[in-house]
Amino acid sequence: MRDRRDERYYRAWMTHRHVSRRGLLRGLLGGGRQAQRQAALISECRAAGRPPYALAEAAFLACCDGCGECVDACPYGLIALHEGHAWLDIAFCACDTQRCRACVDACPTGALQPWLPADTAWRPQVGPHCLGRYAACRLCQRACPQQALRFDDAGQPQLEESACDGCGQCKIACHDGHLQLVAAVARGRG
Numbered sequence: 001m002r003d004r005r006d007e008r009y010y011r012a013w014m015t016h017r018h019v020s021r022r023g024l025l026r027g028l029l030g031g032g033r034q035a036q037r038q039a040a041l042i043s044e045c046r047a048a049g050r051p052p053y054a055l056a057e058a059a060f061l062a063c064c065d066g067c068g069e070c071v072d073a074c075p076y077g078l079i080a081l082h083e084g085h086a087w088l089d090i091a092f093c094a095c096d097t098q099r100c101r102a103c104v105d106a107c108p109t110g111a112l113q114p115w116l117p118a119d120t121a122w123r124p125q126v127g128p129h130c131l132g133r134y135a136a137c138r139l140c141q142r143a144c145p146q147q148a149l150r151f152d153d154a155g156q157p158q159l160e161e162s163a164c165d166g167c168g169q170c171k172i173a174c175h176d177g178h179l180q181l182v183a184a185v186a187r188g189r190g
């Protein structure tokens with residue numbers, strides 16, 4: 001159905017509606033405040049998993065110059081350079097986020113800081129055909145050193161965000177490939 005609101009409609013509507021100067025400014029500036037909050041949230045969301053102890057995404061991108069020192073220092077070979085910045089590729093081995101700090105010690109730019117949480121910002125996403133939904137597998141749940149991933153009584157995967165550090169043990173344990181890691185907001189940074 002076509003909208004029949006024309007100039008006459010809006011003129012009549014405005015004559016019966018009082019908009020104060022304060023209300024007008026509040027409406028105009030309120031949208032800017034909301035956009036600022038959205039921009040801050042988007043900047044904390046990562047495009048890829050980063051090495052543990054990485055700064056917030058915007059600061060990390062500003063500090064990391066792609067020197068490759070962390071790539072050479074990683075004993076597991078998990079860190080690679082992508083578009084000039086370090087990122088964590090958990091494809092064949094999990095990251096020992098709690099004990100290994102080789103990448104932090106090697107970073108000359110300060111993009112990786114030992115006082116930050118050891119969070120890679122990778123989060124598990126369990127696929128719809130996961131065998132653990134039917135209590136047949138659940139290797140990912142048993143492999144999680146932080147006990148952040150579990151299945152509820154209905155067989156639905158539940159992730160405790162505050163406990164997950166993105167180490168990737170769950171992905172490595174899933175031999176059927178029904179669990180993927182997706183980039184998210186790192187703990188203590190958003």
